Amino acid sequence: MEKRVYRFLTSLVGFALLVSVAAAQTDSVALESPDGKLAIEFRTSGHGQLTYSVSRDGEPVLETSKLGLMLPGGAPLGSRVKIERTSRSSVEETYEVIHGKSNPVRNHYNALSIELAETDGRGRKMEIEARAYDEGVAFRYVVPAQAAIPDPVGFRLAGEITEFNFANDAVSFPLYLDGFTTSYENEYTREAISGIAADRLIGLPLLVEFPSVGYVAITEAQLAEYGGAYLRKGAGHGFRVDLASVGGPKVEHGLPHQSPWRVVMVAPDVGRLIESNIVINLNPAPQGDFSWVRPGKSLWDWWAGSYQTDRGWKTGMDTRTFKYMIDFAAERNFDYILIDDGWTERQNIMESKPEINVPEIIRYGNSKGVGVWLWLHWTGVERHMEEAFPMSEKWGAAGLKIDFMNRDDQWMVNWYHRVTALAAKHHLMVDFHGAYKPTGLRRTYPNLVTREGVMGLEYTKWSRRVGPEHNMMLPFTRMLAGPLDFTPGGFGNVTRAAFRPRFDQPVVLGTRAHQLALFVLFRSPFLCAPDTVERYRAAKEFAFVEAIPATWDETRVLEGVPGDYVTIARRRGDVWFVGSGTDWTPRTLSIQLDFLGDGDYTAEIYADAPDAAEHPTNVRMSTRKVRRGDVIEAKLAPGGGHVMRIAPTR
Numbered sequence: 001m002e003k004r005v006y007r008f009l010t011s012l013v014g015f016a017l018l019v020s021v022a023a024a025q026t027d028s029v030a031l032e033s034p035d036g037k038l039a040i041e042f043r044t045s046g047h048g049q050l051t052y053s054v055s056r057d058g059e060p061v062l063e064t065s066k067l068g069l070m071l072p073g074g075a076p077l078g079s080r081v082k083i084e085r086t087s088r089s090s091v092e093e094t095y096e097v098i099h100g101k102s103n104p105v106r107n108h109y110n111a112l113s114i115e116l117a118e119t120d121g122r123g124r125k126m127e128i129e130a131r132a133y134d135e136g137v138a139f140r141y142v143v144p145a146q147a148a149i150p151d152p153v154g155f156r157l158a159g160e161i162t163e164f165n166f167a168n169d170a171v172s173f174p175l176y177l178d179g180f181t182t183s184y185e186n187e188y189t190r191e192a193i194s195g196i197a198a199d200r201l202i203g204l205p206l207l208v209e210f211p212s213v214g215y216v217a218i219t220e221a222q223l224a225e226y227g228g229a230y231l232r233k234g235a236g237h238g239f240r241v242d243l244a245s246v247g248g249p250k251v252e253h254g255l256p257h258q259s260p261w262r263v264v265m266v267a268p269d270v271g272r273l274i275e276s277n278i279v280i281n282l283n284p285a286p287q288g289d290f291s292w293v294r295p296g297k298s299l300w301d302w303w304a305g306s307y308q309t310d311r312g313w314k315t316g317m318d319t320r321t322f323k324y325m326i327d328f329a330a331e332r333n334f335d336y337i338l339i340d341d342g343w344t345e346r347q348n349i350m351e352s353k354p355e356i357n358v359p360e361i362i363r364y365g366n367s368k369g370v371g372v373w374l375w376l377h378w379t380g381v382e383r384h385m386e387e388a389f390p391m392s393e394k395w396g397a398a399g400l401k402i403d404f405m406n407r408d409d410q411w412m413v414n415w416y417h418r419v420t421a422l423a424a425k426h427h428l429m430v431d432f433h434g435a436y437k438p439t440g441l442r443r444t445y446p447n448l449v450t451r452e453g454v455m456g457l458e459y460t461k462w463s464r465r466v467g468p469e470h471n472m473m474l475p476f477t478r479m480l481a482g483p484l485d486f487t488p489g490g491f492g493n494v495t496r497a498a499f500r501p502r503f504d505q506p507v508v509l510g511t512r513a514h515q516l517a518l519f520v521l522f523r524s525p526f527l528c529a530p531d532t533v534e535r536y537r538a539a540k541e542f543a544f545v546e547a548i549p550a551t552w553d554e555t556r557v558l559e560g561v562p563g564d565y566v567t568i569a570r571r572r573g574d575v576w577f578v579g580s581g582t583d584w585t586p587r588t589l590s591i592q593l594d595f596l597g598d599g600d601y602t603a604e605i606y607a608d609a610p611d612a613a614e615h616p617t618n619v620r621m622s623t624r625k626v627r628r629g630d631v632i633e634a635k636l637a638p639g640g641g642h643v644m645r646i647a648p649t650r
Contacts, residue, residue: 029086031112033132038266040130040137042067042112048080048119050128054137056213056266060167065238068161069126069141069259071149076161077118077126085115095285098446099295099525099551100277101570107281109133124148129258135276136265138221145255157243157251162262164218164231165238169194170210173477173562175203177230180244183406183434185455187465188473190563193237201242202231204437205480207270207562214268217480221261221282223439224417225253228408229260244409251410260439265480271557273480274568280482283440290446292427294398295525295550296335298373299325302342303458303487303530305504310534317342318355322372323364328533330368333546336398337365338373338528346377349388362396371398373431373526378405381419389426399429399449399526408436420445431485431526438482449525454478456486457530460506464499467509468639469563469583475521476562488518489529491539493616496584496639505532510639511616513608516544517641520579521568525550541606541619547645548577556595565636569595576646582636586613589634589642596628600649603632605642612637625649 030041042052043064054062068078092108114128127142143155173188174196184203193208205219218239220229227243227250234240241262243250251257261282265273301321308314315321325337339361344352352358362372374397381388381402392400400423405412416432423430424447432451442448454474459466478484490508499509508515519527527550529536536542549572558578560566565587567580576596580589593601603626609618616639626632626646634642 027083029083029112029114031110031130031132031137033134033137034090034108034110035134038132038134038137040132040139042114042128042130044081044083048082050078050081050116052139054264054266059212061210061213061216061266062264063165063167065163065165066161067128069143070158070161072156072158073122075120077124077143078116078161080118080120081116081126082119083114084117087113097280097443098290098293099449100280101275101523101552101555102277103551103553105277105280107277109281122148131282133278133281135267135272136263136278138261138263138278138282140261141259143255143257149255151254154254155251155257156249159243159250160241160259162241163234163238164264165234165236166193166208166210166216167237168211169237170208172196173207173473174200175206175477177201177203180230180246180409181407184437184453187455187470188477188563196233198233200233202239204229204231205477206231206239207477207480209562213266215266215270215273217265217273219263219265219279219437219481221263221279221440222284223260223413223441225257225410226251226260226413227410228413228436229262244407246407246409246411270476270562271560274475274557275555279438279440280443283443286444286446288424290424293429293446293449294335294371295449296371297333297527297529297545297548297550298336298338299329299334299533300338300340300487300528300530301325302340303461303506304532305506307505307532307534316355317353319357319361322356322361325533326361326365326368326370328537329370332536332542334370334529335550336371336373336526338375338401340375340401341377341403343374345380347380347383349376349380349384350391359395366396373397373399373401375401375403378402378434382415385419385422389422389428392428393426397428399431401431401433404434405432406434416441420448423447429526433485437478440482442482450483450485452485454484454486456484457488457490457508460490460501460508461503462501464501464509468514468581471510471514471518471521472565472581472583473563475560475566475568479523483524484522485524485526485528486518486522487528487530488515488522489531489545490515491531491535491617495614495616511608511612511637511641512539512541513606513612513619513643514581514639514641516541516606516619516643517579517581519545519548520570520577520643521566521581523552541621544604544606544643544645558591559589565589567591574648576644578644578646580634580636580642582638582640584638586638586640587636589636591632591634593626593628593630593632593646596626596646598628601626601646602649604645605632606644607634607642608637608640612640
């Protein structure tokens with residue numbers, strides 16, 4: 001269970017907190033962040049249209065933006081309303097997590113609740129709940145049970161009127177998607193807001209580099225009983241929310257009901273957005289015992305394909321192959337192996353194929369301290385989960401990788417919740433592939449350790465779309481939402497000229513040090529290394545992968561520019577891991593070690609060799625003594641990287 005420590009919780013009640021007001025008396029109410037720098041203000045116009053705006057240090061970030069819900073029965077709820085009551089509270093707490101970018105997590109915010117009623121005679125009611133953190137603001141709609149919206153109709157939502165109108169034009173980094181039935185797998189682009197076409201569908205999170213303020217990111221949190229949110233270009237420099245659906249209402253539910261949190265992250269430094277825990281903070285704490293959840297590293301069979309081992313036989317979907325992987329995992333400090341697609345029929349997941357004895361593989365792995373994950377197609381899970389999950393628990397499986405959902409309409413969002421809850425009941429961890437972006441469910445259900453929702457290394461098997469430029473975009477975009485199962489660690493490193501996609505024993509663009517850096521730059525509590533046992537066994541630098549943990553106590557973003565380069569330092573216990581990566585531009589980075597504690601440290605360094613531009617597999621390994629305040633000069637080749645493991649000198 002999540003451990004929580006409250007430092008203080010204030011909820012001021014009485015006349016100063018709970019105030020009834022008439023629309024003529026109060027048409028605006030504002031909420032500030034704890035540090036007083038960030039503010040969100042809600043207003044009702046002369047005609048009663050509900051709007052909001054966001055500013056930082058007095059500088060406008062989002063100017064007047066409409067709010068409202070499109071329900072049956074005429075005008076949107078929010079177009080003619082008055083503010084009836086407001087209440088405020090403040091929370092500061094810390095809680096411990098089983099896996100995350102930091103531990104413990106601080107949750108510090110000021111909160112505002114606004115009760116609204118229509119002024120046009122229908123009398124429908126709505127509430128807005130808002131929170132202001134130092135690194136962002138969030139709000140959501142709440143529709144209470146009421147006579148003005150009869151139960152037979154309930155909450156049938158045709159859409160939201162939620163706008164994000166930026167005060168000025170700015171550079172954005174959109175993820176364009178073809179519709180509501182995708183797996184969020186595409187490149188992030190760099191484009192002025194004014195240049196985005198109105199019909200383009202944009203997946204969340206959306207990062208914006210905003211003049212005079214810094215960086216802004218839009219995403220959502222606590223997605224439940226609702227369609228996933230997307231953005232479309234609105235008027236001027238604005239965006240509007242569009243909700244996923246596959247026909248019919250966008251959302252259908254009884255009352256009361258609430259929307260997900262609409263999140264606006266704001267910071268002068270983009271690194272502060274990467275460090276933020278706002279998405280999980282906006283989700284409920286777990287209920288029950290999740291102490292059995294164990295983050296860790298895994299070997300993965302599918303990406304490497306079939307290959308000849310150094311023992312004279314060819315790998316395949318058979319018992320011998322996975323026992324071979326288990327032996328290497330046990331030898332090299334790996335916690336798991338993953339049996340991917342092919343061990344069972346996609347529709348009938350109750351039986352394995354005759355060539356593979358899954359219970360025997362799990363038994364063998366457990367005898368060596370190596371857990372086993374199983375891949376399943378979501379349609380088979382939907383048909384058989386009530387039988388398959390208890391069977392997997394009985395076998396002793398550690399977790400399930402569930403694939404190809406490729407939707408986030410309300411039904412599928414509810415399905416994620418149902419599957420995760422049932423998996424928790426049977427002590428199974430979950431990794432969703434073919435998935436939508438994270439929204440913080442991993443806090444409520446820590447057995448949901450990671451998900452895909454990204455164009456990952458698997459694409460190198462059939463295209464050249466995943467390379468250093470794409471990799472350098474992800475920490476600033478997709479990773480703002482949560483962990484990503486990218487599967488870093490391709491050791492068949494080649495130059496751009498030499499790259500050719502291939503399905504078995506694929507190669508990757510960029511240097512080996514770049515792939516090492518991705519283990520630090522990309523966070524996943526189920527950290528899958530995809531390449532062959534032979535490639536890893538032959539590489540001395542695989543020692544860095546052996547040492548790296550799958551969850552962290554602290555994360556510091558030292559520097560970076562979206563799509564160009566980044567350096568991130570992460571700590572587990574008293575050991576720091578520092579990763580730097582670049583696009584195809586060679587760079588020399590000065591890494592300040594100001595984050596270290598007192599005393600002497602030893603840095604194990606894995607850097608691009610001087611000839612890495614021509615021979616990308618070459619890594620220079622060295623060791624040096626360091627102290628806080630020292631500067632490490634990291635020379636990165638085109639598509640290169642640099643990593644360090646820094647531990648106190650014993």
